[in-house]
Amino acid sequence: MSERTAYSEYHPRWLRRRPSTYWWLERRAYLAFITRELSSIFIAWFVVYLLLLVRAVSQGDASYHQFLVWSRHPVVLVLNVVTLLFVVFHAVTWFNLAPKAMVVHLGRKRLPAALISASNYGAWVVVTAFVLWLML
């Protein structure tokens, strides 16, 4: 996909029809694709939320408690519920496609896809357990 679209004078006319703006509503797979793409917005939101928490903690006890009160606001809560759904969808689809992106050879044999997925899920469990241990 080239970024620059240069038009030549005698360029042949494309026979392609421009797909509808709502092409992603046509099939379930397309909808899943665009949903996964939209997780990007929620990841960005969460980074901002996390940084606000970091800022509050660095400013002292009072700001930390102010942050905790703010985090109970219904709008923030709803946003975080939606974020959780999108992020889990991102994580699951990401780990499932990992074997397609990572082709690992051991000697002459290719490592089975299930093993690569499983190691990704394993890493997820380890990170989750570690964060829980650190925070609780």
Place this chain on the structure above:
Amino acid sequence: MAKRSLEPMLWLVFSAGGVASALFVPILVLLFGLAFPLGWLSPPSYEHLHGVLRHPLTRLVLFGVCTLSLFHGAHRFRFTLYDGLQIKHLNELINVFCYGGAIVLSIWAGYLLWRIG
């Protein structure tokens, strides 16, 4: 010498950020976005959280997770606009908005994590 394209670098950061955000964000949003605000679990005390955040390793990991996730998000959002809405004629503007946003927020992340005392 041919001009090197930045695209492979962006795709590399995209996948690194995909892994980082998939591993770290679900549990963090579950705890700090839901479990603590809703009172399912009691939030960590200020002293404890401050202590954890002050540790250099925590700051380093959080900086990595934040910047990689931001560039992952920027890259993905760029293609959401590109493919989803087919606004290809606005490419330059979209790139500046997406990657520019990621750069600005990464600098903010670095600043915040650096100065925790």
